[in-house]
Amino acid sequence: MRLFLLLIGTALAVNIDKKLPLYEAEKLTGEDLVAYLKKHQKLFEVGETPEGNRGMQHLMDPKYLRAIRGAPVKTVDIGDEQLPENFDARDKWPNCISIPYIRDQSNCGSCWAVSAASAMSDRLCVQSEGKFNSYLSDTDILACCGSDCGYGCEGGYPIEAWKYLVKYGVVTGGRYREKGVCKPYAFHPCGKPVEGEIYYGECPTSTWPTPRCEKFCQRGYPILWKQDKHYGISAYKVAFDETEIMKEIYKNGPVQASFEVYADFREYKGGIYHHTAGSFSGGHAVKLLGWGVENGEKYWLLANSWGKKWGENGGYFRMLRGVNECNMENDTTAGMFY
Numbered sequence: 001m002r003l004f005l006l007l008i009g010t011a012l013a014v015n016i017d018k019k020l021p022l023y024e025a026e027k028l029t030g031e032d033l034v035a036y037l038k039k040h041q042k043l044f045e046v047g048e049t050p051e052g053n054r055g056m057q058h059l060m061d062p063k064y065l066r067a068i069r070g071a072p073v074k075t076v077d078i079g080d081e082q083l084p085e086n087f088d089a090r091d092k093w094p095n096c097i098s099i100p101y102i103r104d105q106s107n108c109g110s111c112w113a114v115s116a117a118s119a120m121s122d123r124l125c126v127q128s129e130g131k132f133n134s135y136l137s138d139t140d141i142l143a144c145c146g147s148d149c150g151y152g153c154e155g156g157y158p159i160e161a162w163k164y165l166v167k168y169g170v171v172t173g174g175r176y177r178e179k180g181v182c183k184p185y186a187f188h189p190c191g192k193p194v195e196g197e198i199y200y201g202e203c204p205t206s207t208w209p210t211p212r213c214e215k216f217c218q219r220g221y222p223i224l225w226k227q228d229k230h231y232g233i234s235a236y237k238v239a240f241d242e243t244e245i246m247k248e249i250y251k252n253g254p255v256q257a258s259f260e261v262y263a264d265f266r267e268y269k270g271g272i273y274h275h276t277a278g279s280f281s282g283g284h285a286v287k288l289l290g291w292g293v294e295n296g297e298k299y300w301l302l303a304n305s306w307g308k309k310w311g312e313n314g315g316y317f318r319m320l321r322g323v324n325e326c327n328m329e330n331d332t333t334a335g336m337f338y
Contacts, residue, residue: 137173152210
């Protein structure tokens with residue numbers, strides 16, 4: 001029996017040692033998955049993190065992915081301008097304070113609202129030429145969009161967040177307990193923060209309940225909720241094309257991007273992510289703010305909402321570009337303010 005088990009273990013090790021068809025590699029879990037990733041791909045650094053583990057517990061149902069829900073699909077004209085090989089919205093609009101801001105969704109499946117508010121804030125700053133230079137409230141969207149958007153901390157439709165911006169407007173927001181804004185984020189970050197930020201304690205193991213829609217600003221803020229609203233004029237899906245997405249970002253600011261998440265994303269620590277192994281885990285929405293090329297590999301630059309301790313350079317990640325990796329290029333969302 002012992003010899004039989006040893007032979008089985010050896011066979012499994014040999015399987016992991018060989019490059020598997022994707023449908024076979026997607027069956028890998030745990031240590032086998034990590035070992036396989038380290039051996040069979042070199043584009044991203046592999047290693048488990050508490051932030052990655054927590055984020056993977058609050059992904060969206062796949063029904064929220066690629067949902068157009070009656071929205072138009074748009075392209076943008078940039079005239080004779082040539083798109084650069086490398087582009088980072090933080091460099092093009094350095095005075096917009098929202099663009100480099102990494103949000104933390106905490107123990108809530110609010111990525112659809114958090115990433116929407118993040119991209120909205122950037123685009124309002126860009127399109128107002130800096131007249132608005134603050135943050136729009138993810139909590140306003142999360143709490144008040146209601147069943148049209150989805151189920152709050154259990155997930156929602158990114159495009160409906162942008163429709164909410166057009167129909168009802170979004171107030172100012174910011175970090176948990178941030179002053180000088182109408183509605184800061186409802187939940188504190190989980191665990192030990194990066195140096196210089198406040199530690200609020202650990203989070204519950206369960207998902208936070210969706211906050212109630214309260215149509216007033218936090219105490220001490222001098223503007224009424226209704227008067228603090230900022231409105232968009234359009235909500236749309238960006239055309240399902242690499243170049244069209246680049247043109248949209250280049251001209252109008254960062255966009256919201258949704259994608260399929262697999263178990264190997266949990267192990268991402270830096271580099272250019274591409275799905276290699278591990279099973280489908282759910283959907284996720286993030287902010288897409290640039291692109292580039294590294295060692296001949298084209299990539300997208302994205303900001304996650306799992307805090308500054310996750311990912312690359314304090315909350316960012318890169319993903320393979322031009323191949324519709326994880327169906328992301330089929331699912332970008334945006335809107336206009338002017």
